[in-house]
Amino acid sequence: MIVLVERLASALATLAVHATLLLAIVWSLERLRLLRSPQALECAWRFGLFGALLSTAVAVLAPAAPGQAAQRQTAAERSASIAAAPSPSTRLPPAATAQFGGTDAATALLPVPPGHTPATKDRPALVLTPGLMQGAVAAWLAGLLVALLVFVRRGRALLRLRRGVLVRGHAASPPLLDRVVDLAARMRLPVPAVRVTTAVTGPMAVPHALLLLPRWSEALPAEQQCAMLAHELAHLRRRDPYWRIAQHAALLPLFFHPLAWHARRRLESLAEDACDAAAADLLGSGRPLAECLATCLSHAHSGPRMPAFAATMAHDASPIVRRVQRLLEDSEMPNRSSSASLRRGASVLGWLALLALPGVAVTSVAAGDAGRSVEVRTSSGTESVRYRDRRDGYALDVEQEGRVEFNAEETDVAALPDGAALKISETVSGLKREIRFESSGGAVTRTYRVDGTERALDADGRAWVAALLPRVLRESGVQVEARSRRLLARGGADALLAEIDLIQSDHARSAYLGVLFGQAALSPEQRRRALALTAAIGSDYEKRHVLQSALEQDTLPADLQVPLLRAATGIGSDYERAELLTSAAQRLALQGEALEAWSGAVRGIGSDYERRRVIESLLAHGPASPAVLVRALDDAGGIGSDFEKRAVLEAVAARRGDSAEVRAAYLRLAAGIGSDFERRQALLPLLDGSPVDAATAGGVLAAVATMDSDFEARQVLVGLARVMPADAGLITRYRDVARGLGEFERGQAEQALDRFAGVD
Numbered sequence: 001m002i003v004l005v006e007r008l009a010s011a012l013a014t015l016a017v018h019a020t021l022l023l024a025i026v027w028s029l030e031r032l033r034l035l036r037s038p039q040a041l042e043c044a045w046r047f048g049l050f051g052a053l054l055s056t057a058v059a060v061l062a063p064a065a066p067g068q069a070a071q072r073q074t075a076a077e078r079s080a081s082i083a084a085a086p087s088p089s090t091r092l093p094p095a096a097t098a099q100f101g102g103t104d105a106a107t108a109l110l111p112v113p114p115g116h117t118p119a120t121k122d123r124p125a126l127v128l129t130p131g132l133m134q135g136a137v138a139a140w141l142a143g144l145l146v147a148l149l150v151f152v153r154r155g156r157a158l159l160r161l162r163r164g165v166l167v168r169g170h171a172a173s174p175p176l177l178d179r180v181v182d183l184a185a186r187m188r189l190p191v192p193a194v195r196v197t198t199a200v201t202g203p204m205a206v207p208h209a210l211l212l213l214p215r216w217s218e219a220l221p222a223e224q225q226c227a228m229l230a231h232e233l234a235h236l237r238r239r240d241p242y243w244r245i246a247q248h249a250a251l252l253p254l255f256f257h258p259l260a261w262h263a264r265r266r267l268e269s270l271a272e273d274a275c276d277a278a279a280a281d282l283l284g285s286g287r288p289l290a291e292c293l294a295t296c297l298s299h300a301h302s303g304p305r306m307p308a309f310a311a312t313m314a315h316d317a318s319p320i321v322r323r324v325q326r327l328l329e330d331s332e333m334p335n336r337s338s339s340a341s342l343r344r345g346a347s348v349l350g351w352l353a354l355l356a357l358p359g360v361a362v363t364s365v366a367a368g369d370a371g372r373s374v375e376v377r378t379s380s381g382t383e384s385v386r387y388r389d390r391r392d393g394y395a396l397d398v399e400q401e402g403r404v405e406f407n408a409e410e411t412d413v414a415a416l417p418d419g420a421a422l423k424i425s426e427t428v429s430g431l432k433r434e435i436r437f438e439s440s441g442g443a444v445t446r447t448y449r450v451d452g453t454e455r456a457l458d459a460d461g462r463a464w465v466a467a468l469l470p471r472v473l474r475e476s477g478v479q480v481e482a483r484s485r486r487l488l489a490r491g492g493a494d495a496l497l498a499e500i501d502l503i504q505s506d507h508a509r510s511a512y513l514g515v516l517f518g519q520a521a522l523s524p525e526q527r528r529r530a531l532a533l534t535a536a537i538g539s540d541y542e543k544r545h546v547l548q549s550a551l552e553q554d555t556l557p558a559d560l561q562v563p564l565l566r567a568a569t570g571i572g573s574d575y576e577r578a579e580l581l582t583s584a585a586q587r588l589a590l591q592g593e594a595l596e597a598w599s600g601a602v603r604g605i606g607s608d609y610e611r612r613r614v615i616e617s618l619l620a621h622g623p624a625s626p627a628v629l630v631r632a633l634d635d636a637g638g639i640g641s642d643f644e645k646r647a648v649l650e651a652v653a654a655r656r657g658d659s660a661e662v663r664a665a666y667l668r669l670a671a672g673i674g675s676d677f678e679r680r681q682a683l684l685p686l687l688d689g690s691p692v693d694a695a696t697a698g699g700v701l702a703a704v705a706t707m708d709s710d711f712e713a714r715q716v717l718v719g720l721a722r723v724m725p726a727d728a729g730l731i732t733r734y735r736d737v738a739r740g741l742g743e744f745e746r747g748q749a750e751q752a753l754d755r756f757a758g759v760d
Contacts, residue, residue, distance in 0.1 A: 009133040011060045012140050015253060018059070019052035023259035030266075038277075043268045049250050049263045075566065082424060140256070147255040151248060161199060162206055169195035173218055180211070183229050186282065189237055202296045203228050206236040207242060216299055220292065227289035228296075230279035235604045237278075240271050276323055290324045382419075387476055395427040398472055402455040404437070408486065410473060411466035413437045416444050424468065433464060470752040474499065477508035493520040497529050509533065510542035514549035527560055531567050533536070540573035545578050547571075550585055561588055563596035569604055577601060578610035585617040591627065599631050608641040612648055626659040633665040645669060667699035676709035680716050687719040690705035697724040700735065705737050714745040721752035731756055 029035045034045055047359040172180065184191045192209040202211050211232050217225065235241065247264050256258035280286035375386040387398035402420025404413060413422060416439035425434040435457070436447040448457040455461070457590060473479060487496045496516050503509040513534055516522070522530065531552075539545040540642040550556070550564055565584060571577040581601055584590070590598050598618075605611040615632045622628045629652055636648040649670055652662070666686065673679040683700055686692065692700075700720050707713040717738055724730055738749040 005134055005137050007060070008137045008140075012136065013057040014059050015052060015258065018055050018138050019048075019254055019257050019341070022048040022052050023257075023263055027259060027262070030751065038270055038273055042267060042274070045263045045267050045270070048558045049254075049260060051268070055255065056679060076629060104154070114706075117512075143255050144190040144252060147252050151252060153195075154248070155245070158206065161212075162210060165195045165197045165199055165212055166193075166210075169197040169199070169212070172196055172213065174599040175222075176213075176218060176229075179222075180229055180233075183226065183233055183282070187230070187278075189233055192233070192236055201299045203232050205241050207245070209236055211236075214299065216295070220295065221245045221288075223283070223288040224292040224295070227283055228278050228292045230282045230597055231275045231289060234275035234278035235271070238274065239270065240275070243271070245267065261268055272323065293324050324537045353487060369607065385476070385478060387472060393429055395425075397423075397425045398476075399423045406469065406473070406479075409466075410470045410483075412462075412469070413444050413446075418442075424465075424472070426464075426468065433461070435461070455653060474503055475505045475508050477505065477511045480508075480511040480515055480573040484512060484519065488520055493522055493526045496520065497526065497533070500530075500533050506537045506539040506542045509537055510539070510545050513546040517546070517550040517553065524559060527557075527563070531563055533568060535570050540571045540576040543571055543572075543578040547580055547584060551587060556588070561594050562597045565594060565601055565734060569602040572607045574607040574610040577605055578607075578614045581605075581614045582617040585614070586621045590618065590622050591625070595628065595631060599635055608639045611639055612636070612641075612644040614650050616651050619648075624655045626662050629655065629659070630665045633662070633669050636669055637672065642675040644674045645673050646682045648679040650685060653688075659695075663696050664699065667703060671699075671703040671706070676707045679703060679707060680709075680712040683716050684719055687716070687723050691723050691725065692720075693725050694725055694730060697727075697730050701730070701733050701737050710741045710745040713741060714749050717749040718752040720753070721749070726756050 026035075026044045029044065030041060035041050171177070173196075176196075177194060178580060180194055181191050190209065192205075192211050194211045194213065196213045196215060196218060198215050200214050202214060203217060204212050206212060211229070213228075247267055249638045251260055251264055276286065276289060279289050283289070335712040362707065370435070373386075373388050375384075377384050377645065382401065383403055385398065385400035388398070389396040400420075403419055404420060404422050405415040406412070416422070416437060418439050420439055422437040423434070424436075425432065427433075432449075432451050434449045438445050438447070446457050447456055448461050450461075457465075471481060483499075484496055487499055491498075493516065496512065500509055500512045500516065503512065515532060517528055520526075534543060534546045537546065547564055547567060550560065556564075565581075568577055568580050568584075583596060588594060588598075602611060602614055605614065615636055618628065618632055625666070632648065633652060636645055639645050649666060652666060663686070670679060670682045675684060683703060686696065686700065697720060700716065704713050704720075705715050707716075717734065723747060726733070734753065735750070737745050741749060
């Protein structure tokens with residue numbers, strides 16, 4: 001079972017790495033406009049989505065290299081690590097928190113024993129502990145099960161629809177069927193089956209060459225009918241009904257990956273564009289299809305929900321608007337097949353990637369024999385600890401079964417329950433010493449060996465044990481609570497700070513600092529020392545864990561808030577920093593210097609999503625003061641994604657009040673949105689029916705003036721005309737902006753000014 005979990009964890013990690021590499025490359029090429037041809041884009045996105053599955057299968061199923069077989073260990077000793085270890089200077093975070101009696105584990109770093117200097121530096125490894133692997137695999141399997149159930153439900157819905165329509169649907173009218181026959185002949189396709197039914201709200205192509213048409217399609221003008229049929233026949237010619245199902249199936253193991261969802265949406269969008277282009281090319285104009293799409297959209301939400309697997313002609317409003325604009329504005333839509341050289345080049349690059357990617361794999365076998373790890377588990381009420389440290393010329397193994405009680409000085413074992421045992425083995429420069437503590441009749445027995453020979457535990461042996469036990473306890477993070485209480489009782493916070501200063505392991509240092517912040521009354525100087533020790537932690541996870549512990553104090557001192565928020569700037573991971581700042585926004589009354597420190601930490605977040613959710617937490621939990629709202633809007637200015645910017649603006653719009661400075665900051669951010677659709681969505685909440693002042697109206701006009709889409713600009717102008725003041729200068733500016741629109745859109749915008757008929 002353990003081996004199966006390890007293999008699944010390796011396969012899952014490898015799939016995530018391969019999918020991220022391939023899909024990120026395709027996404028970057030498209031964003032940089034290095035891929036412009038629709039055919040090339042479709043080929044690239046399909047390769048990214050399906051290639052990750054194929055390369056992962058090759059990497060996982062390929063036979064292991066001869067050298068790997070010799071490295072395999074028993075299941076209890078394995079740690080999942082990246083096969084290609086990072087450089088010696090890389091400091092990697094522990095995978096989880098280890099606590100005595102828990103089920104988690106982490107990497108623990110012991111200092112080299114006195115007098116021993118390794119010949120070479122250790123290569124740090126990213127360790128995935130058994131608990132972490134099991135949790136990841138369990139979460140993935142649960143998500144896969146849900147995704148599979150949804151997939152099956154959608155498949156059954158499509159089958160039910162097909163069978164029901166074949167039984168209860170009506171045959172197409174003779175004129176409609178004649179057009180299908182004519183278009184199929186022109187497109188060199190077999191004539192598909194056609195059914196007209198009220199069970200669908202829009203035309204669609206389904207597997208096995210079947211066209212399903214809504215009842216209202218029979219009343220369409222002849223040109224629109226031809227455009228509709230040409231579009232659906234193009235789906236059949238491209239085998240889109242089958243590709244659509246295959247793309248949904250490929251998404252099942254990648255349900256957790258946002259780029260995989262993006263790839264599926266892009267492929268479906270490219271398929272619709274290709275069929276639009278084919279229909280426009282066949283009929284010589286895109287206008288009939290645009291008019292048909294508008295009609296189809298008006299019926300989209302008036303009937304039953306369409307199956308997700310069906311290649312429907314019109315579904316979501318925003319993509320339909322884009323397609324209609326494209327059909328109306330483009331005189332020649334790209335519908336040429338990709339060149340032979342492009343196809344050959346893509347094939348060569350694809351095969352090279354598939355050959356190279358299996359070499360980038362995540363394995364559950366540790367690279368070589370070097371490394372350090374600690375595992376703390378509880379099974380059937382019995383606690384066990386496994387500690388291991390391997391370096392050049394040095395080896396340490398600790399095995400503990402059951403609860404072990406140490407004396408106050410931590411130099412010896414004081415008590416062992418029946419059945420409990422502790423074994424420690426250390427090898428330094430070829431000299432191996434080993435001691436085993438066992439319970440016998442309520443007493444502790446000690447068996448001491450040197451190079452395999454049993455000896456009496458003399459003064460030298462006792463000194464060795466006394467020196468080793470504190471290091472093991474300190475670096476492994478075992479019995480953190482008990483040790484911290486003893487140190488606090490013995491010497492207060494200074495004693496615990498001194499102990500923390502000796503710890504090299506990020507995990508152990510984090511655990512002790514968490515106890516320090518949670519249980520000790522600290523002076524300002526002690527807080528400064530504690531934050532300095534926190535800053536020295538290399539792991540972003542552990543650093544956030546410490547600061548979170550300080551943040552969650554029942555009464556967080558005011559003089560600790562600003563230093564704590566400033567310490568957050570030392571967290572490199574966007575996710576970890578966002579987690580801390582989100583919690584801070586919920587727990588602290590951010591204003592003044594604390595708000596400035598919080599904002600400084602936000603500005604260091606590179607991820608648009610993480611920055612947006614942090615800002616939204618401030619808007620949801622912070623005071624709705626102008627200072628907070630303006631700060632949130634200014635911090636959102638560093639977001640690159642138009643969607644994420646718009647989401648922040650919508651959150652601010654619900655709480656903006658009537659502050660002029662908030663509206664000005666709102667309009668500054670809205671004007672920086674590149675997407676006309678997203679900018680329109682952001683501006684309309686400002687015009688929600690309540691009157692706006694001249695400054696706000698002028699800012700809206702300035703933002704509309706740089707929009708390229710006439711449709712989106714007209715929507716904003718019409719909304720503005722309803723609430724803008726009756727100011728002659730504003731009306732003149734309004735008309736100047738409307739003058740740049742197309743004839744129809746300009747007419748709609750001008751008509752909205754009728755309420756100002758008496759204003760010069």
